Amino acid sequence: MERKIDNSALGRYKKRMLALMVVLALVSQLVFWEYIHNHPTGVLAYMLAVLPALSFIGIMVTYGLYIAELKDEFVRTVVKTSLLWSIVATLSVTTLWGFLELLANAPHLQPLLVLPIFGIFLGITTALVNRRYE
Amino acid sequence: MYCSIKNPAERRYVIRMWVSAALCVLFSTVAALVFRLGHPHGVLAYLVAVLPALPIMGALVYTGVYLGEEKDEFQRNLLVQSLLGGTGGILAATTAWGYMEDFAHAPHADLIWVYPLFWAFAGISYGLVRLRYR
Numbered sequence: 001m002e003r004k005i006d007n008s009a010l011g012r013y014k015k016r017m018l019a020l021m022v023v024l025a026l027v028s029q030l031v032f033w034e035y036i037h038n039h040p041t042g043v044l045a046y047m048l049a050v051l052p053a054l055s056f057i058g059i060m061v062t063y064g065l066y067i068a069e070l071k072d073e074f075v076r077t078v079v080k081t082s083l084l085w086s087i088v089a090t091l092s093v094t095t096l097w098g099f100l101e102l103l104a105n106a107p108h109l110q111p112l113l114v115l116p117i118f119g120i121f122l123g124i125t126t127a128l129v130n131r132r133y134e
Numbered sequence: 135m136y137c138s139i140k141n142p143a144e145r146r147y148v149i150r151m152w153v154s155a156a157l158c159v160l161f162s163t164v165a166a167l168v169f170r171l172g173h174p175h176g177v178l179a180y181l182v183a184v185l186p187a188l189p190i191m192g193a194l195v196y197t198g199v200y201l202g203e204e205k206d207e208f209q210r211n212l213l214v215q216s217l218l219g220g221t222g223g224i225l226a227a228t229t230a231w232g233y234m235e236d237f238a239h240a241p242h243a244d245l246i247w248v249y250p251l252f253w254a255f256a257g258i259s260y261g262l263v264r265l266r267y268r
Contacts, residue, residue: 005239031237033184045237045238045239046234046238046240048238049233049234049237049238049240050230050233050234050235052233053226053229053230053232054230056225056226056229057229057230060222060225060226061222064218064222067218068227073158080214080218082178083218084201084214084217084218084221085198085219086221087217087220087221087252088194088195088197088198089226091190091194091248091249091252092187092190092191092194093256094245094246094248094249095187095190095191095245095246095248095249096184096187097245098187098244098245098246098247098248098249099165099183099184099185099186099187099246100180100183100184101244101245101246102183102244102246103165103166103169103179103182103183104179104182104183105179106180106183108242109245110232110235110236111228111229111231111232111235111243111245111248112228112229112233112236113232114224114225114228114232114245114248115225115228115232117231118221118225125178130212134190134240
């Protein structure tokens with residue numbers, strides 16, 4: 001049986017994501033420009049560095065809103081299960097690599113990579129969870 | 135202590151978590167001793183370094199198993215929401231810190247802190263979710 005997709009929540013999610021992507025691109029460009037030309041230091045440097053991160057945090061909040069707005073219980077279960085297994089995988093990787101860095105002098109993995117790693121796992125787990133329910 | 139927990143799924147979860155914690159302490163001590171006394175390098179160093187991470191990964195899997203075994207829908211929902219809150223919190227924190235490391239030369243954050251920080255965020259989230267249902 002074909003499932004009816006909750007288009008209203010998905011539509012709002014896509015619009016918000018698009019807006020945030022535009023904000024992220026603009027803010028990142030501005031921050032890069034400021035760092036290349038004015039070399040900020042101290043508190044200003046920290047404040048500017050956090051700006052692109054705020055857009056990413058906005059993206060996460062948008063995803064949270066999408067889950068909350070989902071009316072289809074099945075889709076919500078798939079999304080939540082995928083998210084939970086993704087964080088399990090991400091925490092496993094970061095913990096493993098953390099010990100390798102600490103004890104075996106493995107190369108430093110930037111904390112900035114945690115979010116993309118989570119994103120990759122989310123893609124994989126979503127496919128696996130969907131396949132399980134097929 | 136375990137006798138006071140009436141829920142069998144919760145009791146199993148608490149016991150498994152304590153076993154994981156004990157194994158983590160044991161493996162950390164073994165790894166530290168091997169590195170201090172044996173100075174391993176190459177593949178052996180990597181293998182010894184990942185030893186303490188294994189019980190931590192086990193604890194994560196046990197959390198997933200507990201979610202599967204928990205019969206109380208409310209308790210399960212409470213934990214799922216807390217874990218999702220923890221996920222959002224840790225991804226926001228690592229992204230913000232990553233940008234600060236890259237741009238503002240903030241001190242290097244060890245990835246080993248991602249796991250405890252995740253639980254700190256999940257704990258805060260748990261308190262907030264409980265308040266919501268009061």
